[in-house]
Amino acid sequence: MSVKVLTIAEQKDGKISNVSYELICVAKKIGGEIMTACLAESADSIAGELAARGGGKVLAVSNPALKYFNDDIYGRVITELIKKYQPQLVIGPATFYGKALLGRLAALNDGAMVSDITALKSEGDVISATRPTYGGNIIADITGEPEKTIFVTVRPKIFDESRDGDGDVVTETIDAALFESKATVKEMVVETGQSVNLAEADIIVSAGRGVRGPENIPLIQKLADALGAALGASRAIVDAGWIAYSHQVGQTGKTVNPKLYFAIGISGAIQHLVGMQTSKTIVAINRDKDAPIFNIASYGIVGDLFEIVPALTAKFEAGS
Numbered sequence: 262m263s264v265k266v267l268t269i270a271e272q273k274d275g276k277i278s279n280v281s282y283e284l285i286c287v288a289k290k291i292g293g294e295i296m297t298a299c300l301a302e303s304a305d306s307i308a309g310e311l312a313a314r315g316g317g318k319v320l321a322v323s324n325p326a327l328k329y330f331n332d333d334i335y336g337r338v339i340t341e342l343i344k345k346y347q348p349q350l351v352i353g354p355a356t357f358y359g360k361a362l363l364g365r366l367a368a369l370n371d372g373a374m375v376s377d378i379t380a381l382k383s384e385g386d387v388i389s390a391t392r393p394t395y396g397g398n399i400i401a402d403i404t405g406e407p408e409k410t411i412f413v414t415v416r417p418k419i420f421d422e423s424r425d426g427d428g429d430v431v432t433e434t435i436d437a438a439l440f441e442s443k444a445t446v447k448e449m450v451v452e453t454g455q456s457v458n459l460a461e462a463d464i465i466v467s468a469g470r471g472v473r474g475p476e477n478i479p480l481i482q483k484l485a486d487a488l489g490a491a492l493g494a495s496r497a498i499v500d501a502g503w504i505a506y507s508h509q510v511g512q513t514g515k516t517v518n519p520k521l522y523f524a525i526g527i528s529g530a531i532q533h534l535v536g537m538q539t540s541k542t543i544v545a546i547n548r549d550k551d552a553p554i555f556n557i558a559s560y561g562i563v564g565d566l567f568e569i570v571p572a573l574t575a576k577f578e579a580g581s
């Protein structure tokens with residue numbers, strides 16, 4: 262049986278986020294009929310990019326109310342698409358937006374929800390998802406009931422981006438009443454200094470309590486800038502008010518999976534590790550040779566970060 266799969270593309274400021282192409286890659290692996298929901302203020306102009314990269318039937322919904330993500334409106338509009346196209350599997354990103362939206366969609370459609378998955382497979386009409394649980398100590402395989410639509414959020418950076426494939430844009434007309442909500446998002450304010458999204462970053466440079474105070478965050482930011490990286494943080498320095506919560510990596514922050522992760526002045530508490538231990542390469546800088554972070558580091562540098570970080574920054578700025 263061919264599975265009908267609907268991926269939910271994510272856009273910001275009218276630009277498709279790269280994670281949307283990772284969702285298409287997951288849908289291709291399932292091997293069924295692929296559809297992609299593209300909601301935006303002006304969706305037709307960006308839906309073509311999804312179609313060109315294998316998004317299948319790209320369902321373009323345009324409305325001024327879709328300019329900013331609003332889970333109430335997005336939830337109702339996508340539910341209309343689900344009723345019309347009857348997918349067995351709905352795939353969204355495990356990002357800030359996807360986490361808010363997919364749980365709501367599962368509830369609205371009486372479906373089954375599996376969050377933050379790292380693998381997905383289908384055998385006949387049985388779909389199974391794999392997700393790390395209990396802080397990554399258990400890898401759970403979760404199988405859906407065939408009669409229920411399964412909603413999954415996919416951990417960013419696990420799958421490659423789909424580069425090409427079949428696709429057509431279908432312009433959808435949705436009842437105007439569905440674009441009304443009691444909640445209105447009036448504007449999105451981008452936090453200064455957070456130019457790269459942590460969940461999507463290929464390189465993350467994270468600071469911990471070893472940096473001693475907020476006056477030293479620019480030292481770490483400089484290294485991040487030299488590498489074109491996003492700036493991450495341990496909870497200790499978020500709680501201390503040295504940096505905003507949006508930078509926090511870990512159990513109560515963001516789960517990240519970059520190609521390269523620098524842990525600078527971070528001890529390696531389990532609550533931090535669960536948010537970053539799947540990074541492809543981990544570089545730890547710590548003056549304590551017994552710090553737990555070295556147990557998972559690919560490369561460890563034992564020493565004073567105030568000497569090592571400027572030296573590394575200078576090297577990277579020089580391009581060597």
Ligand SMILES: Cc1cc2nc3c(=O)[nH]c(=O)nc-3n(C[C@H](O)[C@H](O)[C@H](O)COP(=O)(O)OP(=O)(O)OC[C@H]3O[C@@H](n4cnc5c(N)ncnc54)[C@H](O)[C@@H]3O)c2cc1C
Nearest residue numbers: 469470471495496497511512513514526527528533548566
């Ligand atoms: C329910 C719960 C949820 C939590 N969620 C999170 C979470 O999401 N993310 C998170 O990060 N934490 C989380 N924590 C907190 C976590 O337990 C740790 O307290 C925190 O991660 C420690 O942060 P840190 O490594 O920056 O600080 P510390 O543990 O104080 O480590 C600082 C490190 O810096 C090193 N250092 C000091 N000076 C230098 C120097 N000059 N050069 C080099 N190294 C130096 C020290 O050797 C030390 O290893 C959570 C805790 C709980 C209970």
